[in-house]
Amino acid sequence: MVKPFLSERMQGIERTLLRQINDQADSSCINLGLGEPSFPTPKSILNHLKQKVEDWNLGYSPNEGIQKLRKLIAEKSGLEVAADQICVTVGAEEALFTALMVIMNSGDEALIPNPGFPAYESIVKIAGGIAKSYQLYRENNFSLKYEHVKKNITKKTKAIILNSPNNPSGAVYSSEELMKLAKLLEKRSIIAISDEVYRDIYFEERPDSIANYVRNYLVVNSLSKSYSMTGWRLGWCIAPPELSKPLANFHQLAVACAPKISQKVALFALKGFAEKEKMHNIEELRRRRDLAMSCVEKYTDLEYVKPSGTFYMFIDVLSKIPKYGNSLEISLSLLSKEKVVTIPGLAFGKGGEGYLRISFASPPEQIEEGIRRIGHFFGVRPRKLQ
Ligand code: PLP
Secondary structure (H helix, E strand, O other): OOOOOOOHHHOOOOOOHHHHHHHHOOOOOEEOOOOOOOOOOOHHHHHHHHHHHHHOOOOOOOOOOOHHHHHHHHHHOOOOOOHHHEEEEOHHHHHHHHHHHHHOOOOOEEEEEEOOOOHHHHHHHHOOOEEEEEEOOHHHOOOOOHHHHHOOOOOOEEEEEEEOOOOOOOOOOOHHHHHHHHHHHHHHOOEEEEEOOOOOOEOOOOOOOHHHOOOOEEEEEEOOOOOOOHHHOOEEEEOOHHHHHHHHHHHHHHHOOOOHHHHHHHHHHHHHHOHHHHHHHHHHHHHHHHHHHHHHHHHOOOEEEOOOEOOEEEEEOHHHHHHHOOHHHHHHHHHHHHOEEOEEHHHHOHHHOOEEEEEOOOOHHHHHHHHHHHHHHOOOOOOOOO
């Protein structure tokens, strides 16, 4: 008998739709599908690296990360945590993976947002758990409502993943809803996993964190989005004291340590030396958001959800489905006919159906041309805006 090589845990785990769509795009396409800012790594960081790199010992670091960096992350977190509670990881992705591997038992449930970041479901499943979604609704601008989480909580609920500002909608969760939820999580001993990779990218009030209101949390963050440093693979996880050792043990077995060179530059960045460029880029993202919104109004007849954070915008194609097919079919047609990459809402769960996610992290001329092509695809003539 031939034994299958593939583990059961990996069965049904596919490359995400998001990746599949991006893989079909070539360099002639206008890409509004990107999950990263178009800005380069801040110059101050690169200069620091150039000046110092020859003096650095770039061997392994302690598994949990350079102590000074852990201390700095703890100080900057705004939480009452010690350096020992920080594990420096290979991006937020590894932080999520490590966190779920450490807390989930077979059959435990983890609540994930729908629509939400596609990796959550697969990671929960690989960690042996069951991913159950809580809906985020259009009538609330895809923001969190306590009641919609509450009704999905069962005896088996071990954790809930929260992501504010949210990928894909750009929604920011209100402090009021987070506080209500926090009470329930405390009562039911449910761990809050707060994915805060977009927390510094906001256009209104600074997004709150559930970690301000619960004792049991795992905060996940990285330099990827806020510092335009996706490829440096530098993130971290803040864990309660009783979980910090097991977290470091799993992390050691998986990756040994985060890239030391990235830890060295993270120390420089988090000390504040790249703050000016970071803030400048976030202001530029605000301009691009405003441009994207006015282009959708000018070139299309579609509605959109105004993003309060991130660099993503959900545009509503629900009314187009009868004629053009579901969000995946629309996205694929836009790619083949107009050479513009968008991500179908379906890629983020059933709750995203009827929407396309466009990224305004692309350069302004691409944002305008991409949205013009979307309007052209739907046969809409550009409008003059007042
Ligand atoms: N969490 C969310 C919500 C994301 O959108 C992403 C990347 O797109 C990640 C985590 C992973 O980030 P990192 O590059 O730090 O691994």
